[in-house]
Amino acid sequence: xxxxxxxxxxxxxxxxxxxxxxxxxxxxxxxxxxxxxxxxxxxxxxxxxxxxxxxxxxxxxxxxxxxxxxxxxxxxxxxxxxxxxxxxxxxxxxxxxxxxxxxxxxxxxxxxxxxxxxxxxxxxxxxxxxxxxxxxxxxxxxxxxxxxxxxxxxxxxxxxxxxxxxxxxxxxxxxxxxxxxxxxxxxxxxxxxxxxxxxxxxxxxxxxxxxxxxxxxxxxxxxxxxxxxxxxxxxxxxxxxxxxxxxxxxxxxxxxxxxxxxxxxxxxxxxxxxxxxxxxxxxxxxxxxxxxxxxxxxxxxxxxxxxxxxxxxxxxxxxxxxxxxxxxxxxxxxxxxxxxxxxxxxxxxxxxxxxxxxxxxxxx
Amino acid sequence: xxxxxxxxxxxxxxxxxxxxxxxxxxxxxxxxxxxxxxxxxxxxxxxxxxxxxxxxxxxxxxxxxxxxxxxxxxxxxxxxxxxxxxxxxxxxxxxx
Numbered sequence: 085x086x087x088x089x090x091x092x093x094x095x096x097x098x099x100x101x102x103x104x105x106x107x108x109x110x111x112x113x114x115x116x117x118x119x120x121x122x123x124x125x126x127x128x129x130x131x132x133x134x135x136x137x138x139x140x141x142x143x144x145x146x147x148x149x150x151x152x153x154x155x156x157x158x159x160x161x162x163x164x165x166x167x168x169x170x171x172x173x174x175x176x177x178x179x180x181x182x183x184x185x186x187x188x189x190x191x192x193x194x195x196x197x198x199x200x201x202x203x204x205x206x207x208x209x210x211x212x213x214x215x216x217x218x219x220x221x222x223x224x225x226x227x228x229x230x231x232x233x234x235x236x237x238x239x240x241x242x243x244x245x246x247x248x249x250x251x252x253x254x255x256x257x258x259x260x261x262x263x264x265x266x267x268x269x270x271x272x273x274x275x276x277x278x279x280x281x282x283x284x285x286x287x288x289x290x291x292x293x294x295x296x297x298x299x300x301x302x303x304x305x306x307x308x309x310x311x312x313x314x315x316x317x318x319x320x321x322x323x324x325x326x327x328x329x330x331x332x333x334x335x336x337x338x339x340x341x342x343x344x345x346x347x348x349x350x351x352x353x354x355x356x357x358x359x360x361x362x363x364x365x366x367x368x369x370x371x372x373x374x375x376x377x378x379x380x381x382x383x384x385x386x387x388x389x390x391x392x393x394x395x396x397x398x399x400x401x402x403x404x405x406x407x408x409x410x411x412x413x414x415x416x417x418x419x420x421x422x423x424x425x426x427x428x429x430x431x432x433x434x435x436x437x438x439x440x441x442x443x444x445x446x447x448x
Numbered sequence: 449x450x451x452x453x454x455x456x457x458x459x460x461x462x463x464x465x466x467x468x469x470x471x472x473x474x475x476x477x478x479x480x481x482x483x484x485x486x487x488x489x490x491x492x493x494x495x496x497x498x499x500x501x502x503x504x505x506x507x508x509x510x511x512x513x514x515x516x517x518x519x520x521x522x523x524x525x526x527x528x529x530x531x532x533x534x535x536x537x538x539x540x541x542x543x544x
Contacts, residue, residue, distance in 0.1 A: 089475065091486060139474040141486045167470050169481040194466050194483040232466030232483050260466070260536065261483050304464065304536030305483060 085376050087327070087366055089139035093168075094332040094343065095131070097156065098122055098148040103175050104212030104443040105200065107238055107273035107280060109343050110148060115446035123337040125155040127356055129162050131333060134361040136166035140331070146173035148335070151183065157190050164191025171196060173236075176222030177215045184222075188229050195226045196234040196263075201242070202249035210242065212443045223257045232305070234261040239290065239312075240280040241431075247290035251297045251307070261305035264294065266312035269427075270344045270399055276441040281431030287315060314424055318389060319396025319412035326374035326398060331365060339364045341371055344399045348408050374398050374408075381409050383417045458529045460542040462502035467537050469497060482537055492517055496528055502541030 099114035113119075135143060143163050150156055151174055163170045172187065176197040184195075199219050200210035207216040226233045235254045237243070243250065247264065254262045266287075267273050267280050294309045313320050323330050323342045332340040337356040345351065351370045354363075365371055373379065377390050384395040395401070396412020404413045404423050411418040463469075467482040469489075478489040480497065489497070495516055499509045506529070513520050532538040 137474060139472055141470070141472065141479060141481060142484070167472075169468075169470070169486070171483065193468070193481070196483075230465055232464070234483055260464075304539070306536065308484075 087375070088329075090329060090331050090365055091140065092142040092144065092330045093131075093135045093140045093361075094144050094146060094330060095128070095150075095159075096146055096148065096332060096334050096343070097128070097150045097153045097159075098335050100152050101147055101149040101175065101444075102177055102213060103149070103215060104445060105210060105238070105272075106212075106276045106441040106443055107240065107267045108444040109268075109271060109273075110444070111344070111346055112271050112275070113447065114148075114444075119335050122153075122335045123333075123356065125158060127337060128155075128159050131356055131361060132159060132163045132166065132168070135331075136163075136168055138362050138365060140361075141169060142171070143168045144171045144173050149175055149178060151178040157183075157186050160187055160192045161190040164193075169193050171234075174198075174222075175211075175215065176219040179222040179225060181225060184225050184229055188231065192231070194234065195231045196236050197223050197226065198236045198238070199250070199253070200237070202246045202253045206243065206246075220257065223259070227258050232260040233258065234263060234305075235259040236263040236265065238265050238267055239282075240267045241282045241286065242280070244282045244286040244290050248293040248296075251293055251302060255297075255302045259303055261308075262297075262303050263308045263310070264290075265308075265310035268400075269314070270347060270403060272442075272444050274403060277427060278431050279441040281314065281428065282312065283432055284315060287312060313396075313400075313412075313414045314428060316414060317416050319393050319400075319414045321393045322397035322400075322412075325394045327365070327371040328375070328394075331361065339368075341374075342399070345370070347399045348402050350408065379409055381407075381411065383415075383419075384411050387417065457540065458506040458526065458533070460502055460505065460540055461500045461529060461533070461538045462541040463497070463500060464537055464539045469494070480537065492520055492524075493528060496525060497532075500529075500538055 099110045099119050150172060160170055170192050171194045172192055173196045197219055199207055201207040204216040208214050223233060237250055269277050273280060294307055297307050327341050332343050334340060338353040339356060340353055351373060353370050354368050380395055384390050396414055398408050401410045401412050402408040405420045413420040413423050470479045470481050472479060478494045480487045480489055499512055510522050510525055513525060
C-alpha cells in the first residue's frame, strides 16, 4: 500500500483552557499529570521543522487554549519561515491587540475563533464563563489586522434553533469562512449526550438556514456544515481515513492519528521525544493499525463503500460497541445500529425537561 | 462565445487575504494555500495565479498566457478564474 504524505498537523499546545464547554474534544482526563507536563518549546520547534520536511502544508495551533502558551509566537515564526500555512484556533478571550499584532508580524496566516451561540447569555452558558463580548472583540481585531477570519460554532440542542441568528452574527463580524459543526459524541460530549442530542426537526431547520447563507454567499470562503452522524445513513470518513491526511501532537508530545485516538486502549503512541514525525507517520504501529482495509470486520469487509467512509470512526466504534474494528454503529448496516437509535430516543425523551450537563472540569 | 460582462468580472483579480502560493520542495509541487485548504497547481495554473496581482485585466492575462503556453484556451482561463473566485480565493481588487 502506498502511504501518502500527511497534509495537516494539529498541534495541541495545551489542554488548559479558561472555557468549560460540555462537548470539549480534549480527553476526560485532560488534567492528569501526564498532560500537565507540556512539551517544551525546543521540542515543538523540532516538530515544526520535521513537519515541513515531511511535506505537511497546514499547521493548526490549538488546545485547549493555545494562547496560554507564551511561546506561541516563537512557534508561529518558525513555522511561517518553512512556508507551512499556519492557523490559530482559539476561543478568542485571551487575544489581546498586542499579541494579535505580534502574531501578524511573525507570519501567522489565519485565525479561527469559536463562539457558542448568537446571544451573550446563551453563549456564556455553554462556555461556562462570561466570554461572548471578548470573543466578538477578538473577531473584530482579527479583521482589523487583515487576517482571514473563520468563526467556528459547535451545534447541539441548545443552539441549533438559532442557526440563522448565528449566521447573521458571523456575517456582521465579516467572517470569511464559517464552520458549523454538529457535536461529535466522544469524551465530554458522550458523557453529556442526553443533554446535547438535537431533534430531527431542529436539524432540518438548521440545514435550511445554512442553504440560504450558501446561496446568498454570506461568506466569501464558504460555510462548512458538519452533519450530525447520528442522523446519517452512513458514517463519516473520519479524518479522511486513519493515517491518511492528519497528524495530531497532544500537549505531552504523544503523536496521534486523531484528537481522540487515546480513547482506544489497545494503541500505544510514540512520543515526539522518542521518534521523528516521519517515522511515526510511515512506520509506527498506531498509524498503521487502521490504515487501508485489511483490518476491517464484516459488514465493512465486503462493502462497496469501504474506501469512501473507511468503516467510519474507530473511536466511536470502540466507545459504543466495545470493539475498535467494528463497523461504526452510526452506519445503518452495522449490527449494532440499534445503539444509535436508542440514544436518539433517550435524548429526545428528555426534551421536555431542561437537562443539565456536566461542564468540562478537572478531576479532583 | 464568452459574454462581455463575464469577462469584465474577471478583470483586476488578486489573491484574497490569507491566500498564498507555496512551493513544496519535498513534494516537488506548487500549491495554493488558504484557510483549512490546499490545492495542487499545475504549471499553467501557477502562471495564471502569478498574473493575479490586482493590476491585470482578463485580456492582459490571456495575452501573457498565450506567449507562455501555445495550447491554453481563453475558456480554460475563464473557468479557472471563475472557480477560484467562487471559492473566495481570488477577489476583484478594483472594487477595494
